[in-house]
Amino acid sequence: MLKYIVFALLSYLFGSISFAYIICKKYYGIDIRKYGSGNPGTTNVLRTVGTRAAALVYIADFSKGFLAVMIGRLFGGPIFGVFCGLFAIIGHDYSLFLGFNGGKGIATSMGVGFAISPLAALLSTLAGGAVIFLTRYVSLGSITGITLFPIFLGIFGYKSLYIFYALIMAAIAVYRHKSNIKRLLEGKENKLGQKK
Template sequence: MSLLLLLLAAYLVGSIPFAIVVSKLFGLQDPRAYGSGNPGATNVLRSGNKGAAALTLLGDAFKGWLAVWAATRFGFGPSEAAFAGLAAFLGHVFSFFLRFNGGKGVATAIGVLAGVEPRIAIFCAIVWLAVAYTTRYSSVAALSAAALAPVAGLIFLGPVPAVLALLAMSAILFWRHAENIRRLKAGTEGRIGAKKS
């Protein structure tokens, strides 16, 4: 398999909108129609269905991990595998199946990190959980984990090209959370567990 074909396949896998697929399976409203309008696990949680939210989270994380795993199975090196993960992440954020719109990519990023180096994923997951528990803001937790992911990459991997993929994901996560940052400043950001409106 060529690298270009790998990246394309990873992008298409990343484009699968699990939030919408799972919501349909559970008979729930399209997550783009309520809350933040984001097709992701946190917004699905606003439907009140924790099972659907958990399944969305797992699905979005799995596709990020799968891209990295598949790259290594096809004989690509760690750097190419990391960029395959980045392609899956971009698929989630700019989904082919949603006219190049998509989610913010937090769960998919965690899946990519788990494939690249599990210690980075564990570190970022702990940061996310700690910040989410103390603030009850998913966006603040995501931004904290995103900011520290490239740092963790340098610690656990060293200055290798794969860290550039982590840095790119971090930058895109901040960009995708621009509206959340504005709402946080205005004091109108929704907290974890708040029902849809």
């Protein structure tokens, strides 16, 4: 039990590192939380400062999830790795260093997903990307991809505990997108390339 508590805390703190905030502050001299949607994540960085910074943020946030799973796996096996990955996502979404606020967790969740099942994560990413391409709604593509991930795990025969953790990941992501969902239903959501 002590190991779970310690690693949950460490994973949470690791996930709490906001690369969107760090990169924008260091290289662009801005607090990303005060621009655009106010969300310290890839999409807002893309809209606010551009592609290069957004790519760096995505890779860094993805790596948080991926590494949390891999490190957890070394110390406690595959399922323990997913447990650690889940707490890295929670840290990203509710960062201690940003007053328990944060991003929406898609990049970090995909990092966890690729550590669990590269094929299921790839298919989820492609599906989400297709939705973004067709609709230009990043939020809709993100929600689509993350909700398909546990379904693909089930199709590929993963154990129920993996699917359970993936469902929690999806539920957190959908909850974090609740304002986007409201705007989508109202026809007010911003499309990719459209200024906030």
